Amino acid sequence: MREGRIFNIQRFSTSDGPGIRTTVFLKGCPLNCAWCHNPEGLSSGFDLVINRDKCIDCGACVAVCPSGQRNACLLCGACVEACPSEARQIMGRAVRAEELMAEIREDRVFFDESGGGVTFSGGEPLSQPEFLVDMLRLCRQAGIHTALDTSGYAPWAVLEEAVKLLDLVLFDIKHLDDHCHETLTGVSNSLILSNLRRLTESATRVWLRMPVIPGCNDDEKNIRGTARLCRDLGIGEIYLLPYHATGTYKYGRLGIDNGLPEIKEPSDDQMNDLATVFCSLGIRAIIGG
Numbered sequence: 001m002r003e004g005r006i007f008n009i010q011r012f013s014t015s016d017g018p019g020i021r022t023t024v025f026l027k028g029c030p031l032n033c034a035w036c037h038n039p040e041g042l043s044s045g046f047d048l049v050i051n052r053d054k055c056i057d058c059g060a061c062v063a064v065c066p067s068g069q070r071n072a073c074l075l076c077g078a079c080v081e082a083c084p085s086e087a088r089q090i091m092g093r094a095v096r097a098e099e100l101m102a103e104i105r106e107d108r109v110f111f112d113e114s115g116g117g118v119t120f121s122g123g124e125p126l127s128q129p130e131f132l133v134d135m136l137r138l139c140r141q142a143g144i145h146t147a148l149d150t151s152g153y154a155p156w157a158v159l160e161e162a163v164k165l166l167d168l169v170l171f172d173i174k175h176l177d178d179h180c181h182e183t184l185t186g187v188s189n190s191l192i193l194s195n196l197r198r199l200t201e202s203a204t205r206v207w208l209r210m211p212v213i214p215g216c217n218d219d220e221k222n223i224r225g226t227a228r229l230c231r232d233l234g235i236g237e238i239y240l241l242p243y244h245a246t247g248t249y250k251y252g253r254l255g256i257d258n259g260l261p262e263i264k265e266p267s268d269d270q271m272n273d274l275a276t277v278f279c280s281l282g283i284r285a286i287i288g289g
């Protein structure tokens with residue numbers, strides 16, 4: 001069994017698939033979405049996180065640092081140990097598949113009672129394909145329901161391998177226009193759309209999800225185009241996930257400048273209007289989830 005890199009395990013989640021779920025967040029993502037609320041999942045390696053609100057300017061971190069510069073951080077952890085106010089943290093940890101499985105098994109009773117299970121999220125879980133497949137195999141052996149929360153951006157062979165062991169795919173669709181998609185996420189949408197089509201042609205259970213990002217992908221042309229795509233693919237419903245600004249503070253702590261103007265959270269009325277457009281084209285739109 002292989003080792004993977006994760007940055008969070010969220011227990012008792014009710015928004016990452018059916019029932020009560022344990023969501024495991026894997027490190028590394030090939031996209032760089034302008035609105036990402038989990039920027040600690042972007043890099044495949046670990047990250048130094050600094051919470052300036054806790055810092056008391058004692059200088060202990062500077063005194064022990066062998067590198068002397070944040071942008072040349074060696075991730076040695078010396079400053080984390082030295083900091084008296086817990087202002088520093090190394091984000092991410094390596095974990096072996098069996099170890100992670102033992103943590104997941106602790107929540108088994110909640111899965112059984114609620115029809116829940118485990119969701120692998122990130123980052124992009126398909127960016128650690130061998131570890132993901134090991135985990136899916138262990139979950140299947142244990143009879144635990146599995147879901148994959150994915151951008152769909154991975155070679156088809158990788159997705160196909162994972163899908164053989166998955167119960168559900170939560171597939172994000174972000175923008176139908178290729179140029180806009182590349183501007184907003186850093187990658188073309190052609191592989192994503194091709195993978196989505198192939199998934200829907202297979203027996204895989206797919207929940208299509210669209211993060212609604214005001215000013216980025218909520219224009220009528222994109223919404224109507226997405227509804228038509230659902231119809232073409234035989235998908236009868238879509239989950240609309242309203243943007244939340246809750247993750248923006250993380251960029252500063254990670255030392256990342258996402259360079260974007262502030263994005264406003266959509267109002268309930270805006271979300272309902274979008275849902276109405278989908279419904280008018282025969283697609284049931286569920287807000288949240």
Ligand code: SF4
Pocket residue numbers: 048061064065066067068069070072073074075076077078079080
């Ligand atoms: S982890 Fe801290 S002490 Fe180590 S190199 Fe990075 S900044 Fe310096």
Ligand code: SF4
Pocket residue numbers: 054055056057058059060061062082083084085086087088
């Ligand atoms: S050791 Fe911690 S509290 Fe002291 S200056 Fe560094 S980050 Fe701030």
